[in-house]
Structures are given as structure tokens and as C-alpha cells.
Amino acid sequence: MSEELNKLLEIEREAERIIEAAREEAKKIIEDTKKEAEEAIRKAEESRFPELEEKVKRELDEELGKLEDSYKEEAKKVYDTGLENLEKAVEFVVKEVIG
Amino acid sequence: MSIEALKKEIISSAEKEREKIIGEAKAEAQRIIEEANERALRIIERKRAQIESELRNRKEVAVAVKRLEGKRMVYEQIMKLLDEVREKSLEKIRAIKESDEYIDIVSKYIVEGLKDLNISEAKVLYSSSDADFFKKNSRKISDSVSKLFGKKVKLEFMDSGENFLGGVIVSDVDEKVFYVSTFDGKLNALFEERLDEILNILRGGVE
Numbered sequence: 001m002s003e004e005l006n007k008l009l010e011i012e013r014e015a016e017r018i019i020e021a022a023r024e025e026a027k028k029i030i031e032d033t034k035k036e037a038e039e040a041i042r043k044a045e046e047s048r049f050p051e052l053e054e055k056v057k058r059e060l061d062e063e064l065g066k067l068e069d070s071y072k073e074e075a076k077k078v079y080d081t082g083l084e085n086l087e088k089a090v091e092f093v094v095k096e097v098i099g
Numbered sequence: 100m101s102i103e104a105l106k107k108e109i110i111s112s113a114e115k116e117r118e119k120i121i122g123e124a125k126a127e128a129q130r131i132i133e134e135a136n137e138r139a140l141r142i143i144e145r146k147r148a149q150i151e152s153e154l155r156n157r158k159e160v161a162v163a164v165k166r167l168e169g170k171r172m173v174y175e176q177i178m179k180l181l182d183e184v185r186e187k188s189l190e191k192i193r194a195i196k197e198s199d200e201y202i203d204i205v206s207k208y209i210v211e212g213l214k215d216l217n218i219s220e221a222k223v224l225y226s227s228s229d230a231d232f233f234k235k236n237s238r239k240i241s242d243s244v245s246k247l248f249g250k251k252v253k254l255e256f257m258d259s260g261e262n263f264l265g266g267v268i269v270s271d272v273d274e275k276v277f278y279v280s281t282f283d284g285k286l287n288a289l290f291e292e293r294l295d296e297i298l299n300i301l302r303g304g305v306e
Contacts, residue, residue: 008102011105011106011109014109014110014113015109015112018110018113018116018117019113019116019117019120021117022117022121023120025121026120026121026124029124029125029128030124030128030131033127033128036132036135037131037132037134037135038135040132040135040136040139041135041139043139044138044140044142044146045142045146047142047146048150049146052147052150052151052154053154056154059158060157060161060162063158063162064162064165067162067165068165070169071166071170071173072172074169074173075169075172075175075176078173078177078180079176079179079180081301081303082176082177083180085302085303086180086184086187086301088300089297089301090187090191093184093289094191094192096285096293097188097192097285097286098195099204099207099208099211
């Protein structure tokens with residue numbers, strides 16, 4: 001009877017070891033998963049968008065270039081037109097000054 | 100039940116419990132990963148929107164600065180033209196001063212001054228640089244002024260002690276009231292008060 005009881009106790013201990021090992025494995029699964037999740041979030045926080053920045057920079061450079069060309073053209077037109085009419089402006093000024 | 104059968108039953112039950120524990124852990128792990136992925140996705144979307152907004156702002160600022168630079172470029176050309184107009188006008192005015200026309204101009208200025216001050220006797224102050232001209236032509240000018248004014252005037256010509264481009268400053272004999280009619284004053288006033296007209300002519304508009 002005592003021998004059978006010992007065997008039963010041994011079987012119970014083995015069953016407990018199986019369950020304890022399972023709990024340990026489950027705990028490790030959860031811990032590893034949490035680390036994986038934290039890493040995914042960390043990467044998201046550090047995410048950058050170089051292609052987006054590059055695209056906007058290209059578009060901006062193009063727009064700024066067009067603007068500069070446009071103003072250069074306008075400045076030249078203003079000056080050239082002014083030169084064409086310079087004598088008229090001088091005549092006007094002189095006439096107004098001398099009365 | 101034999102011990103062996105009992106052992107088999109207990110171990111089998113433990114294995115089932117093990118599978119249950121591991122299964123639940125895997126399900127929990129799956130839930131954690133899905134939640135993390137959703138959160139990471141939201142973070143990425145938020146960051147992208149934030150960066151897009153920053154880039155948009157930077158772009159707006161850069162475009163605004165470029166527009167200002169462009170306008171300054173145009174403005175500098177206008178200023179250059181105005182400088183040229185002023186310089187060429189000065190050249191012409193200086194040339195006129197060397198001609199007989201200057202007597203007529205000065206006479207007219209004096210008449211304007213007399214009328215404005217409502218006097219027929221006046222002091223006429225001139226630029227020190229015009230001293231020779233007035234010493235030489237004061238009589239001619241007085242005659243011309245009397246003719247233009249319609250009655251005899253009495254003018255005393257005086258060096259103002261100042262150098263200006265030309266023209267005169269008319270005052271009453273007590274030097275209490277003054278009528279300033281110098282080329283410098285007229286030129287400056289014209290460029291200040293009627294700049295839009297000069298610009299309009301430069302742009303090809305009608306005077």
C-alpha cells in the first residue's frame with residue numbers, strides 16, 4: 001500500500017512538473033511577444049520618411065526655380081520697359097521741376 | 100484501476116492542461132502582436148501626417164521667402180531706374196542752368212513766391228553756387244519779374260549761404276515768411292509725392 005502511494009505521489013509530481021513547465025513556456029511566449037511588440041512600436045516611433053522628404057524637396061526646388069525665373073523675367077521686363085521710357089520720365093521730371 | 104492506468108490518466112490530463120496553457124499563451128501573444136501592430140500603424144500614420152504638415156509649412160515659408168526675394172529683385176530694378184531718372188534729370192537741369200532759360204525760370208519762381216506771399220517787395224535768396232549768375236542777371240530778373248507780375252516789384256537778391264542745385268527762396272523784407280522754390284525741393288517733392296506718376300511713365304503709361 002505504501003509503495004503504491006509513493007508511486008501515485010511520483011505520478012502527481014510528474015504531472016505537476018509538466019504543468020509547471022507549460023506555465024514557464026507560456027510565460028516566456030508572452031514575455032518574448034511583449035518584447036517583439038515593444039520593438040515594433042519603437043521602430044514606428046523612430047520611423048522616418050526620406051522618400052517623402054525627397055519628393056517634397058524636389059517639388060519645392062522646382063517651384064522655387066520657376067518662381068526665381070519668373071521674377072528675373074519680370075525684373076528684366078520692368079527694367080527694359082523703364083529704359084525705353086526713361087527719356088519720357090526725365091522730360092516729365094524736368095518739366096515739373098522747372099515749371 | 101491499476102497504477103499504470105492511473106498514471107496514464109493523470110499524465111494525459113496534465114498534457115491536456117499543458118496544451119491549454121500553451122494555447123492560451125499563444126492566443127494572448129497573437130492579441131498582443133495585433134494590438135502592437137495596430138498601434139505601430141497609427142504611430143506611423145500620425146508621424147507621416149506630422150512630417151507632411153512640417154514639410155508643407157517649410158515649403159510655404161520657402162516660397163514666401165522666394166517671393167519676397169523676387170519682389171526685392173524687381174524693386175531694385177525700379178530703384179535703379181529711378182536713380183537714373185533723377186541723375187539724368189539733374190544733368191538736364193544743370194544744363195538748363197547754364198542757358199538763358201534759367202533767367203525765365205527763376206523769374207517765374209519769384210513771381211510764384213510774390214503771389215503766394217501776397218507781396219511786391221521781397222528778398223530773394225539764392226544758392227552760393229549761383230552767386231555769379233545773380234550778380235550778373237539781377238536786373239534782368241527784376242525786370243522780367245515786374246513784367247510777369249504786372250507791376251513794378253522791388254527785389255533784394257541775397258546769397259543764402261547755402262549750396263543748393265538752383266532756384267530761389269523768396270521772403271518778405273522782414274524774413275518772417277518764406278516761399279521755397281528750389282530745384283532740390285521741387286525735385287525731392289516730385290519724387291516723394293508724385294512717384295506713382297514717374298513710375299507710370301516708366302511702365303509705359305500715359306503721363
